[in-house]
Amino acid sequence: MNFLAMRMLVGDRLKYLSLVAGLAFAALLVTQQASIFCGYALRTGSWIHDERCCDLWVMDDQADFTEANKDILDTALDRVRGVSGVLWAVPMYKGYLKCRLPDGTALSARVIGVDDATLIGAPARMVEGRTDGLRRDRAVFINADQAGDGLLLKRANPPRPLRVGDSIAINDNEAIVAGAYRATPEFFWDPVFYTTFSRALAMAPSERRTTTYVLVKVRPGSSISEVAGRIGRIPGLKAVTGDQFAAMTMDYVLKKTGILVNFGITIGLGFLIGVLVSGQTLYTFMLDNMKHFATLKAMGAGNLAIIKMVGLQAAWVGGIGYGIGVGGAAFTGFVFSKIGVAFEMPWQIPVIGAVAILLCCVAAAIFSLVRVLRLDPAVVFKG
Amino acid sequence: MTSTIQEYQSVIPHPPELAVHCRGVTKSYGAGAAKVTALRGIDLDVRTGELLMLVGPSGCGKTTLISCIAGILDQDEGRCSVFGHDFKLMPQREKTRLRGRTVGFVFQAFNLLPTLSAAENVAVPLLIHQIPRAKAIAKAREILDRVGLGARHGAMPSELSGGQQQRVAIARALVHDPKIIVCDEPTSALDHETGHQIMEMLRSVAMRSGRSLVIVTHDARIFEFADRIAQMDDGTVQRVVDSAEELNN
Numbered sequence: 156m157n158f159l160a161m162r163m164l165v166g167d168r169l170k171y172l173s174l175v176a177g178l179a180f181a182a183l184l185v186t187q188q189a190s191i192f193c194g195y196a197l198r199t200g201s202w203i204h205d206e207r208c209c210d211l212w213v214m215d216d217q218a219d220f221t222e223a224n225k226d227i228l229d230t231a232l233d234r235v236r237g238v239s240g241v242l243w244a245v246p247m248y249k250g251y252l253k254c255r256l257p258d259g260t261a262l263s264a265r266v267i268g269v270d271d272a273t274l275i276g277a278p279a280r281m282v283e284g285r286t287d288g289l290r291r292d293r294a295v296f297i298n299a300d301q302a303g304d305g306l307l308l309k310r311a312n313p314p315r316p317l318r319v320g321d322s323i324a325i326n327d328n329e330a331i332v333a334g335a336y337r338a339t340p341e342f343f344w345d346p347v348f349y350t351t352f353s354r355a356l357a358m359a360p361s362e363r364r365t366t367t368y369v370l371v372k373v374r375p376g377s378s379i380s381e382v383a384g385r386i387g388r389i390p391g392l393k394a395v396t397g398d399q400f401a402a403m404t405m406d407y408v409l410k411k412t413g414i415l416v417n418f419g420i421t422i423g424l425g426f427l428i429g430v431l432v433s434g435q436t437l438y439t440f441m442l443d444n445m446k447h448f449a450t451l452k453a454m455g456a457g458n459l460a461i462i463k464m465v466g467l468q469a470a471w472v473g474g475i476g477y478g479i480g481v482g483g484a485a486f487t488g489f490v491f492s493k494i495g496v497a498f499e500m501p502w503q504i505p506v507i508g509a510v511a512i513l514l515c516c517v518a519a520a521i522f523s524l525v526r527v528l529r530l531d532p533a534v535v536f537k538g
Numbered sequence: 539m540t541s542t543i544q545e546y547q548s549v550i551p552h553p554p555e556l557a558v559h560c561r562g563v564t565k566s567y568g569a570g571a572a573k574v575t576a577l578r579g580i581d582l583d584v585r586t587g588e589l590l591m592l593v594g595p596s597g598c599g600k601t602t603l604i605s606c607i608a609g610i611l612d613q614d615e616g617r618c619s620v621f622g623h624d625f626k627l628m629p630q631r632e633k634t635r636l637r638g639r640t641v642g643f644v645f646q647a648f649n650l651l652p653t654l655s656a657a658e659n660v661a662v663p664l665l666i667h668q669i670p671r672a673k674a675i676a677k678a679r680e681i682l683d684r685v686g687l688g689a690r691h692g693a694m695p696s697e698l699s700g701g702q703q704q705r706v707a708i709a710r711a712l713v714h715d716p717k718i719i720v721c722d723e724p725t726s727a728l729d730h731e732t733g734h735q736i737m738e739m740l741r742s743v744a745m746r747s748g749r750s751l752v753i754v755t756h757d758a759r760i761f762e763f764a765d766r767i768a769q770m771d772d773g774t775v776q777r778v779v780d781s782a783e784e785l786n787n
Binding site: 156158159162163165166167446447450451452453454455456457458460531532533535536 | 601604605608610611630631634635637638639643645646649651652653654658662663665666667671722
């Protein structure tokens with residue numbers, strides 16, 4: 156019967172291809188959109204994961220994501236340093252400041268100030284210049300990938316990327332580009348300038364609370380979670396690991412922006428279209444073969460055999476369609492990665508895609524089977 | 539399952555010389571004002587090894603009767619046993635299984651699966667009964683040889699003429715060696731000469747080893763092939779005659 160099922164299925168090439176194409180389209184939409192969603196979601200934590208130097212991030216207890224700009228008092232640094240289990244703690248400033256490029260282009264940039272003495276928190280992957288170049292007078296580092304994009308000197312003739320040696324103004328304070336680094340692409344798009352903590356404070360508007368984060372290294376042998384708990388008992392502060400901070404940021408972005416809803420709608424529509432297209436095609440295929448199923452039933456094929464036939468047909472087109480769809484999604488991911496589109500396909504996405512396609516096929520097969528199983532074999536004599 | 543069949547055999551009294559034994563068979567479709575009575579107390583016997591034709595005007599109940607005989611419709615009342623088995627009394631699964639083994643079908647529109655070759659179409663009843671594919675195809679080619687289509691075993695139905703397709707359908711009805719073959723207008727889609735050839739083939743090839751044939755037909759040109767002809771009208775068997783001449787009197 157498997158042979159009959161397969162020959163009935165692949166014999167009509169057009170319908171077979173329509174079925175496979177419908178399911179492949181559904182699998183492509185579901186896995187590709189989910190992968191892009193996943194890529195963007197994971198990018199929300201890129202900056203945190205690039206800063207691998209510390210065990211804990213200490214911040215205002217109301218801070219809920221990396222761009223929250225809820226600063227803490229500078230006295231917090233000494234209080235954290237006094238907590239049992241802390242090996243070292245350094246301050247970090249992060250804020251959005253007005254910036255003007257050499258050609259006069261004005262923009263808003265993220266200025267990150269790292270500890271003057273140790274430069275802990277400075278970019279790890281320098282592509283031009285050295286990390287200690289940050290100690291030079293008025294020095295800032297730029298992201299090499301943003302130099303020709305967010306930091307493009309559009310008004311220059313001809314336009315050119317910002318480069319090492321250029322002079323820029325941050326909040327009307329002169330700064331010199333002393334190096335360029337490479338970072339993992341981020342969800343947030345504003346250009347980033349790294350400088351020292353004291354220089355960042357000098358550039359930023361005067362405020363009482365000047366420290367955004369305190370980066371903490373836990374003493375060997377101490378429990379990170381216990382140290383975090385002790386820091387968290389200081390009023391107004393909380394301490395989280397990098398992974399927790401990244402998860403907080405992702406959670407905030409997904410909840411506060413339309414990204415989750417939009418991707419959810421796209422993925423849902425992809426699934427729905429897949430169900431409708433493949434369901435309708437499979438249903439039409441079954442209707443077209445109703446006379447043949449009746450003939451098989453008249454000749455002694457029981458309902459179980461018919462269920463197996465339809466199940467095999469649905470599983471076959473589902474498997475092929477899924478393979479093509481996921482393969483297509485992986486290929487588009489490869490192409491997307493070349494042009495900077497976020498694309499991340501962890502193993503869970505193909506599994507979710509498989510479940511979605513399985514549901515498509517099961518739904519389509521059930522709709523079709525209802526008609527086939529109710530089919531009266533006596534119709535074989537109706538011409 | 540065998541014991542179940544034997545149980546039915548013991549329940550239904552069935553003269554051994556008869557393939558089909560119907561008494562008081564009635565069948566209606568619909569209900570209330572829309573109720574249509576197709577069979578009104580049919581009494582009919584089909585002898586073992588006999589070719590019986592069911593003739594009569596459209597709507598007289600011929601197709602309903604062979605559907606009851608073949609076990610694909612249940613009569614409302616009366617008894618219709620085929621080699622001792624009344625399909626109506628059987629559970630659905632057993633009925634399907636027994637029908638598959640006992641009855642062969644030849645349809646007016648051939649009902650060949652368009653995506654299967656001639657040999658594969660013929661092999662379908664064997665495949666339904668779990669016979670391995672290679673063995674089923676070999677047997678199918680053997681039967682196709684018998685109906686003169688051995689050389690066209692790989693042809694698709696669309697590549698065959700109407701007469702050839704009907705020969706494939708006959709081979710399919712024979713391949714699992716059923717005890718009875720029911721044919722619904724087997725020649726109506728064919729020209730006279732081809733229809734004649736098909737009937738000759740049914741007589742020569744199908745009616746071996748005591749197999750019975752029940753043929754529903756409008757085609758008076760093939761009456762000569764019948765051992766007996768049952769004339770039906772308005773859901774009843776009017777008379778059963780031995781020849782076309784007798785039918786015309």
